Every structure is written in C-alpha cells, then in structure tokens.
Amino acid sequence: MRKHQELSLEQIIEQMRVDKLSSDDFCLYAKEYGELRLNSLYWVSDYPDVVEDRDVYPTDVAEQGLQLIYYGEQLIDVLAAALEEKPDASPQDLVEALKYYHQHDSFMPFEP
Known part of the structure; x- marks a missing residue:
C-alpha cells in the first residue's frame, strides 16, 4: 500500500481485496481514536520506531498530531482471516471484524 496518503477505510479494504495486499509495512493513523467507520479517513504511514521502550x-x-489506529500487520491478518471464513463478506462485515479484533484480541467468528 502506498504510504503518506489519506484513504477511507472502504478504499483500504477495497485495495486489499483487489490487489491482494501482502505487504503489511504500514500503519493507519487518525486525529483521534474513534469507532472505525468505512467512510472515515485514515492516514497511511510507516510503523513507529521503538527507542528506549x-x-x-x-x-x-x-x-499532524495523529494517533495510531491499526498496525498494518494486524489489519491484513484480520481482513484475510475474515475473508477466508466468509469470502463474500461485505465491507461493513470487515469493519466489524476489525472492531471485534481490537476489542477481543481474537478473530471474529462469522455465523454459518
């Protein structure tokens, strides 16, 4: 994913689906941490460096005074797991999977 740009979560999900993103070398940032939304804009940039913990x-x-919202590695893993379990998942289903992972630190089970 190209960094240093602002994208909606819907655009990020679409790019992941179409381009089969495998590179997780990015993070999502926003002005404030709120509920993830399809139409909200997120800044795509590099991972933070760790210096003295x-x-x-x-x-x-x-x-820009942004806050970390999602690590690319987690985002790609959550979306890939959700699409593996439910290949026809809607963009909103995928947002719900991201929210679930953030709250429970586990993948969201989809109803059969």
Missing part, C-alpha cells in the same frame, strides 16, 4: 512516530504523523 517508547514509540517514536514518523515525522508526518507527529506533525
């Missing part, structure tokens, strides 16, 4: 955010993130 502290996260040091990328310059573009720090300058």
Whole structure:
C-alpha cells in the first residue's frame, strides 16, 4: 500500500481485496481514536520506531498530531482471516471484524 496518503477505510479494504495486499509495512493513523467507520479517513504511514521502550512516530504523523489506529500487520491478518471464513463478506462485515479484533484480541467468528 502506498504510504503518506489519506484513504477511507472502504478504499483500504477495497485495495486489499483487489490487489491482494501482502505487504503489511504500514500503519493507519487518525486525529483521534474513534469507532472505525468505512467512510472515515485514515492516514497511511510507516510503523513507529521503538527507542528506549517508547514509540517514536514518523515525522508526518507527529506533525499532524495523529494517533495510531491499526498496525498494518494486524489489519491484513484480520481482513484475510475474515475473508477466508466468509469470502463474500461485505465491507461493513470487515469493519466489524476489525472492531471485534481490537476489542477481543481474537478473530471474529462469522455465523454459518
């Protein structure tokens, strides 16, 4: 995924589905942590560096005062697991899977 751009969660999900994203070398950031929404915009940038046990955010993130929303590795894993279990999952189903993972630290089970 191209970094240093603002995308909606719907665009990110679509890009993951179409391009079969395998590179998880990105993070999602936003001005404030709120409920994940399809039409909300998120800044795509680099992972924070860890210096002396502290996260040091990328310059573009720090300058905009953004907060970490999702690590790329987790986002790709959650979306891939959801699509494996439910290949016809709607974008909103995938948002629900992301929310579930964030709250429970486990993958959301889909009803058969």
